[in-house]
Amino acid sequence: MTEAIDVDLAGRRLRVGLDVGGTKIDAVAVTPEGDVVARLRRPTGWGAEAVVDTIASTVTALAGEAGIDAAAVSSVGIGIPGLVDVTTGRVLHAVNLGVESLDLADRVADRLRVPVHVENDVKAAALGAAAMREIDGSMAFLNLGTGVAAGIVVDGVIWRGSRGTAGEVGHLSVDPNGRLCSCGQRGCIETLCGGGALARAWAVPGALPVLDILDAAERGDVGARALRADLFNGAAAAVRALVLSADVERVIIGGGLTALGDRLLSGIRTALQAGAEASSFMRSLHLDDRIELLPAGSPAAAFGAALVGAATPLKEIVTHG
Amino acid sequence: MTEAIDVDLAGRRLRVGLDVGGTKIDAVAVTPEGDVVARLRRPTGWGAEAVVDTIASTVTALAGEAGIDAAAVSSVGIGIPGLVDVTTGRVLHAVNLGVESLDLADRVADRLRVPVHVENDVKAAALGAAAMREIDGSMAFLNLGTGVAAGIVVDGVIWRGSRGTAGEVGHLSVDPNGRLCSCGQRGCIETLCGGGALARAWAVPGALPVLDILDAAERGDVGARALRADLFNGAAAAVRALVLSADVERVIIGGGLTALGDRLLSGIRTALQAGAEASSFMRSLHLDDRIELLPAGSPAAAFGAALVGAATPLKEIVTHG
Structure with missing residues (x-):
């Protein structure tokens, strides 16, 4: 990416990332340089239709908050619980959201007319935490919430393992x-x-x-x-x-229990x-x-979703950030 | 590597790999195509000097067994228990061998006048098992011996993790x-x-x-x-x-307990x-x-050491083998 394009993008093209939880959606708008310029939290809808609706309306509201036209959003990334097929953007068994099966990427892309990528919420949060803490080598994001799972990031890339159960x-x-x-x-x-x-x-x-x-x-x-x-x-x-x-160098602890500080x-x-x-x-x-x-209230999960949405290598963001 | 060079090497340049255990050394000679053309087992010496001696004499004897001059050995790889610094070839705390600290690569290279690389025995065995079983993706080699440890290989490369404790x-x-x-x-x-x-x-x-x-x-x-x-x-x-x-796709079980079949x-x-x-x-x-x-008596560990010695990517061997 040349400097000229960077400057051009900064003013009018934002990546949006959404961390979709059981009760709320945490959404951020991120510049090409990796700066979070807007953030919004909204309640999550229950069931497939309401999940799509609340995601789409949150993106629109966030763009409004950032003072830009929704059309200036260049990509949307969604971190969501459940089994995610990152290639198709399909979500299965997101039981906390009342979603059994949902073509989430397609449905949101139809509404917003932007490229949409979907990732498992813990893996997206791992990517975001690695980027925000500027970790170059290997790390795990250990999510202590209702349940417990970790995401592993190695050299700025989500490490899925052979069948997606790494971490x-x-x-x-x-x-x-x-x-x-x-x-x-x-x-x-x-x-x-x-x-x-x-x-x-x-x-x-x-x-x-x-x-x-x-x-x-x-x-x-x-x-x-x-x-x-x-x-x-x-x-x-x-x-x-x-x-x-996996011998990760660092373990960053996140999730709801970080409220215990x-x-x-x-x-x-x-x-x-x-x-x-x-x-x-x-x-x-x-x-x-x-x-x-991870400090309670950190936007790492939504930030990671924005990286997933833009399919931007972490290293690029870290260098600019 | 061109075909002409391949043919030239096949006749007169062999990689030697040694798996150095507490009681015996298992040594193989491997052609550039990945064929094991000779194998020899000898008792391991006790203590630093005897370990160097028995390794050097085993290489010479193996070359004899293969009907080639020892000078035709192009590289030596050694898999050995303990903490191994693969960059310097130094071994620490190989307690089963009576070795507290030994510059193994340098000492053997001085004796044999060939490049020598040293690797932890389980990691070398993992590489060898992945090559022999022609595993392309991710695998772990779970060594059930006196102790228990695993080595992980991803896409033909030993996966060390950040500090060498992966597996x-x-x-x-x-x-x-x-x-x-x-x-x-x-x-x-x-x-x-x-x-x-x-x-x-x-x-x-x-x-x-x-x-x-x-x-x-x-x-x-x-x-x-x-x-x-x-x-x-x-x-x-x-x-x-x-x-x-780590979500490895396959786990290959090796080590002494495989005698139980x-x-x-x-x-x-x-x-x-x-x-x-x-x-x-x-x-x-x-x-x-x-x-x-892994079948009891498999030469995987020594074969893996030979790959380490030649610093040859696994994929190259698998393709030829």
């Missing part, structure tokens, strides 16, 4: 006597540090059960202390699995240090130094 | 109440399916303790049955870890099937179809 460490069992997982196995990492599993195990109604668990643990509640230990040990196990299998990061770090205490091999890996927390 | 699934803990591992952690995969850990847990003297365990299990011995279950479940856990983290493969397959029984997610991965056993 699915949430369903590695680390305890044969552990809690039953929604996947049918016992003792999966997700049963230890997934927000959904922790809320079910805590079984006390509340808006933010995992926060309640941490608060109760600090007050000395025995059950809460056990669940807090599960949270930190489970996340530490996920970090170990990512490093001892430094309590989460320091808890996971302490669990990793306790593991290293017992083992010189683990000590040599310096895992506690290799993790970081 | 070190032997030290993932899968049971917080499991046996203490020599690494200091509890419940590592290696405590379940490593030959060393199984022999210690069995605690009955014998030349082939893991074979004794299987035989005793078949006679109904309760302790042996538990250890047999550990072996199969541990190896299944390693396969799951490799697929759910089909009893090993069918046991691991049954353990994977039992896990898939409980979980539709695991079922969708078809793990039982994605594993295979």
Whole structure:
């Protein structure tokens, strides 16, 4: 891309990225230089038609917010839960959205008349986190939300593996006597540090059960202390699995549980240090130094979706950014 | 490489690969077309000097076996346990060989006057197994020997990860109440399916303790049955870890325990099937179809070392082979 075209694009062509979650869509508009110039959060619709509608109207509203014509949007990228066929833009089994099967890319492209690419939400977030943190080598984005999964990015490219399950460490069992997982196995990492599993195990109604668990643990509640230990040990196990299998250089922790802030990061770090205490091999890996927390509210997931939409190599953005 | 040069090399330039184990060196001579034309096994020396000596004399003897002058050897590749710096050819902490620190590549190159490259034995074996099985995409070589480790090969290249620990699934803990591992952690995969850990847990003297365990299990011995279950479940856990983290397409099982033959493969397959029984997610991965056993006595490890020595891309060998 020549400098002249860059300047021309900057004023009037924006990449839009949307992170479509179970309750809200987080949307950003990104310049060709990688600057986020507008951001908007809107509720997600339920079911295929409403998902398409809310995505399309969010793009239009975001363009308005950025003070540009919707026609100036050059590409739309969508990160969405479920099984995504990135070639066709088809989404399957996005159960949190009430979507069983949806030709999402085609449907949104028909509405907006721009190129649309779709990616699994965790993989898109991994790409966005790698770009925003300017990580050149290998990294994993460990998403601690209702469920647990990671996305791996190597040299600025999403690393899918052979069948798209790279980074699915949430369903590695680390305890044969552990809690039953929604996947049918016992003792999966997700049963230890997934927000959904922790809320079910805590079984006390509340808006933010995992926060309640941490608060109760600090007050000395025995059950809460056990669940807090599960949270930190489970996340530490996920970090170990990512490093001892794929050997990513860094693990960036994101997802809804990052609302816990430094309590989460320091808890996971302490669990990793306790593991290293017992083992010189683990000590040599310096895992506690290799993790970081994505700030709560970071637009990384939507930013990554914008990169997916433009099919722009990460390195290009990082160089410009 | 032109055809003319190929023909010229075939007659008089051979790549030698050596898999240096705790008790024996397995050496092969490989033509530029990837054909193994000679093979020799010799006892390994103990300690740095003896290791260098036995490697050098094995190369000379192998050339003799192949009916060529030692000067016709174009490169030597060495797969060896321990921490290997592939750039310098230095080996650290090869405890099974009595080697604390050794400039192996330089020392052997001084003796033989050929280029020498050194690689970790499991990584070299992974490369060799991928080449011999003509695997184009991604694969892991899961070495079940005294210890447990895997090497990952993607598109014909050893995948090291950021710090060389890619594939070190032997030290993932899968049971917080499991046996203490020599690494200091509890419940590592290696405590379940490593030959060393199984022999210690069995605690009955014998030349082939893991074979004794299987035989005793078949006679109904309760302790042996538990250890047999550990072996199969541990190896299944390693396969799951490799697929759910790095998502390799295939897992080839090698190492000393392959002497157990089909009893090993069918046991691991049954353990994977039992896990898939409980979980539709695991079922969708078809793990039982994605594993295979390297035949006992396969020269894959030495063959891989020969590829390392010649620094030849795998694809070139596969195309010719």
